Amino acid sequence: xxxxxxxxxxxxxxxxxxxxxxxxxxxxxxxxxxxxxxxxxxxxxxxxxxxxxxxxxxxxxxxxxxxxxxxxxxxxxxxxxxxxxxxxxxxxxxxxxxxxxxxxxxxxxxxxxxxxxxxxxxxxxxxxxxxxxxxxxxxxxxxxxxxxxxxxxxxxxxxxxxxxxxxxxxxxxxxxxxxxxxxxxxxxxxxxxxxxxxxxxxxxxxxxxxxxxxxxxxxxxxxxxxxxxxxxxxxxxxxxxxxxxxxxxxxxxxxxx
Numbered sequence: 363x364x365x366x367x368x369x370x371x372x373x374x375x376x377x378x379x380x381x382x383x384x385x386x387x388x389x390x391x392x393x394x395x396x397x398x399x400x401x402x403x404x405x406x407x408x409x410x411x412x413x414x415x416x417x418x419x420x421x422x423x424x425x426x427x428x429x430x431x432x433x434x435x436x437x438x439x440x441x442x443x444x445x446x447x448x449x450x451x452x453x454x455x456x457x458x459x460x461x462x463x464x465x466x467x468x469x470x471x472x473x474x475x476x477x478x479x480x481x482x483x484x485x486x487x488x489x490x491x492x493x494x495x496x497x498x499x500x501x502x503x504x505x506x507x508x509x510x511x512x513x514x515x516x517x518x519x520x521x522x523x524x525x526x527x528x529x530x531x532x533x534x535x536x537x538x539x540x541x542x543x544x545x546x547x548x549x550x551x552x553x554x555x556x557x558x559x560x561x562x563x564x565x566x567x568x569x570x571x572x573x574x575x576x577x578x579x580x581x582x583x584x585x586x587x588x589x590x591x592x593x594x595x596x597x598x599x600x601x602x603x604x605x606x607x608x609x610x611x612x613x614x615x616x617x618x619x
Contacts, residue, residue, distance in 0.1 A: 512549025
């Protein structure tokens with residue numbers, strides 16, 4: 363039985379402080395994402411940026427994870443580890459999945475960026491992944507079922523001919539990185555918990571061009587598509603408000619996609 367923790371206004375205000383750092387970090391990472399850089403360098407830059415703001419890169423050390431953030435390239439869906447051997451090339455797509463802790467509370471978000479000039483196919487994948495999020499988040503308000511969000515993500519992705527992993531999904535967040543409820547990217551309308559004001563949710567479509575099957579590499583973390591097809595990931599921390607939602611890891615002017 364899941365136990366979903368309702369956050370107070372004070373707790374949400376503390377989470378928003380971490381959310382501001384997240385927004386600034388993605389602006390910085392987008393500006394420095396260029397061919398020729400190693401993913402290890404980008405991981406170090408992200409960690410230093412977060413710490414310079416008086417916060418903590420919460421992925422580092424989480425269940426033994428060895429990097430500041432997750433950096434996933436091309437056919438890596440999740441949990442990629444920065445490496446001095448992995449060098450960005452023109453045309454790559456790169457996902458930065460970040461958890462920041464400040465004031466004892468966490469936020470979690472992900473962006474997928476292109477490196478240099480990317481193909482129309484890869485840009486379409488990135489755009490559709492964002493569309494899945496923004497169409498689903500429009501449903502968020504007290505009284506709706508969590509399954510409605512999952513179903514909308516599934517409906518959008520499948521309408522473009524893409525697949526969705528059924529092995530990983532979103533989650534609640536607060537003092538802990540992963541809280542109830544689990545938020546899958548596939549689901550039935552009218553199923554699952556009913557949303558209430560004060561819930562804090564990480565909604566994160568992970569969209570795959572080819573088949574949905576994934577595999578975990580020998581490092582115990584890196585998740586790749588079995589058929590090596592490209593994938594993209596987009597995530598925000600969303601607060602359920604009295605009459606809808608607020609995305610606290612996104613600039614206000616970008617809240618509608």
